[in-house]
Amino acid sequence: xxxxxxxxxxxxxxxxxxxxxxxxxxxxxxxxxxxxxxxxxxxxxxxxxxxxxxxxxxxxxxxxxxxxxxxxxxxxxxxxxxxxxxxxxxxxxxxxxxxxxxxxxxxxxxxxxxxxxxxxxxxxxxxxxxxxxxxxxxxxxxxxxxxxxxxxxxxxxxxxxxxxxxxxxxxxxxxxxxxxxxxxxxxxxxxxxxxxxxxxxxxxxxxxxxxxxxxxxxxxxxxxxxxxxxxxxxxxxxxxxxxxxxxxxxxxxxxxxxxxxxxxxxxxxxxxxxxxxxxxxxxxxxxxxxxxxxxxxxxxxxxxxxxxxxxxxxxxxxxxxxxxxxxxxxxxxxxxxxxxxxxxxxxxxxxxxxxxxxxxxxxxxxxxxxxxxx
Numbered sequence: 001x002x003x004x005x006x007x008x009x010x011x012x013x014x015x016x017x018x019x020x021x022x023x024x025x026x027x028x029x030x031x032x033x034x035x036x037x038x039x040x041x042x043x044x045x046x047x048x049x050x051x052x053x054x055x056x057x058x059x060x061x062x063x064x065x066x067x068x069x070x071x072x073x074x075x076x077x078x079x080x081x082x083x084x085x086x087x088x089x090x091x092x093x094x095x096x097x098x099x100x101x102x103x104x105x106x107x108x109x110x111x112x113x114x115x116x117x118x119x120x121x122x123x124x125x126x127x128x129x130x131x132x133x134x135x136x137x138x139x140x141x142x143x144x145x146x147x148x149x150x151x152x153x154x155x156x157x158x159x160x161x162x163x164x165x166x167x168x169x170x171x172x173x174x175x176x177x178x179x180x181x182x183x184x185x186x187x188x189x190x191x192x193x194x195x196x197x198x199x200x201x202x203x204x205x206x207x208x209x210x211x212x213x214x215x216x217x218x219x220x221x222x223x224x225x226x227x228x229x230x231x232x233x234x235x236x237x238x239x240x241x242x243x244x245x246x247x248x249x250x251x252x253x254x255x256x257x258x259x260x261x262x263x264x265x266x267x268x269x270x271x272x273x274x275x276x277x278x279x280x281x282x283x284x285x286x287x288x289x290x291x292x293x294x295x296x297x298x299x300x301x302x303x304x305x306x307x308x309x310x311x312x313x314x315x316x317x318x319x320x321x322x323x324x325x326x327x328x329x330x331x332x333x334x335x336x337x338x339x340x341x342x343x344x345x346x347x348x349x350x351x352x353x354x355x356x357x358x359x360x361x362x363x364x365x366x367x368x369x370x371x372x373x374x
Contacts, residue, residue: 003371005050007065011036011043013360015080018353022085028370029353031068033088033102034360035077037348042077044090044109045070046102049356049368065368071100071109079176083138083157087112095119095130097145099157115155115162119147135176137185144185144199146174152187154199166204169197176222180229180246188219188234194244210250212242221266225273231324235263235278241288243324253325259284261346269352272373274323277357279350283343285359287372289335290323339369 014037018029030049036042050063075094083089088100094117101112119131131149138144141157150170154163173190180186183200184207192212201207212219218237225231232244234252239259242252259280269275274291340347345362357369 003374004367004369005064006365006367007047008365009034009036009045010364011039012362012364013348013366014038014077015349016351016358016360016366017080017082017088017349018351018356018358019085020082021353029356032065032351032358032368033080033082034366035073035080035090037076037078037093038362042073042075043070044073044077044080044088044100046107046109047366049370065366069102069107069109071111073098078132078134079136081136081138083140083143087157089136089138089143091133091136091145093132095133095147095149097133097136097143097153097155099143113157115153118145118153118155118162119149119151121149134174135187137177137179139179139182144177144179146177146187148173150174150189152177152185152197164199166197169204169206170195173218175218175220178222178224180224180232186222186224186232188222188236190218192216192219192236194219194222194232194234194246196246208246208250210244210246210252212236213251220262220264223266223268225268225324226270227273233266233268233276233324235259235266237262239263239280239282241266241276241278245325256288258286264346264348265350267350267352271354275352276324277350277352279347279359281346283340283345283347283361285339285347285350287337287339289337 013034015035017033019031032047034045046068047065050065075092078093079091081089086102090098097115097118098111099113100109117130119133120129121131122129131147133145133147135146143155145153152166152169156163170189174187177185177187185197187195194210195206196208198207219234221235223233230247234242241256241258243254245253259282261281263278263280266278276288279285347359347361350359355372357372360366
């Protein structure tokens, strides 16, 4: 793990996110944001990945991440997503959703827009009663938030009021949300359900409901395959990784034993989705590799979004199916690596972009690996 730079930051890190790259960019990501939780004074911070110009003998980068700027945040940072190159949307345990703007000319952060108590238990106007906003996802200019109040909000950047709120979307806590398509979102909840919502429909009902069978284990995180939008991964309280095919059935197509405690985040690699990453309360961060021939690792920077496929014998028309949907994805085609050999406290968040990984822990540290596929 000599490629990993650690930075100790004297605050528990709840979220880490790479700043998205401009569409034509060839260089690796160079800036990331972090949010903290369970501290008296929580902060949103912007970091540069260190001194890129200073390369060591073996081509490894020198220098630890450098703090560019930070700003106080009211409440725990529960989720965080970049809206664009300059704006970050943050979900708070107070129920408030804030857009912060990063001013790159003078390296400052400012609160750009705020929806007070976007999530609330009783009444939005009472002094207390805010409900934790647990998840946020952006598709500029649209922002969708979910919360422990079971509410789904659709906001638009630069609009003061919510475009739409589904007040009793769920009777249990919604833990995470992601876009399935432009007008459809996926949510996961505390009773093991995955739901699809069509935001064009005025009905306040999900268009589809999927669920774990047996024990209704709370689901904490969800991500969808970047190229094959019917493939969805979720993780939950039991540490299991579930892969779903939302075109068929109402149950996961496969359940994979993973972590020994809650899985907090799951992410397909955005341009190499044969690679998936999960992190957990048990202090581990796993890299799941389903690329067909593990011995011949492709050059990841030049691969673009080609997804490894194989022929499924069960498919009547021999259609090409993703490796994630094979009946036994672990057989001959999955390599799993724990990227943190000496695990201690919870790994709360991770993000992958290009050859780079960033993750944050309760051990008050952030880690950057810039040669993920070396």
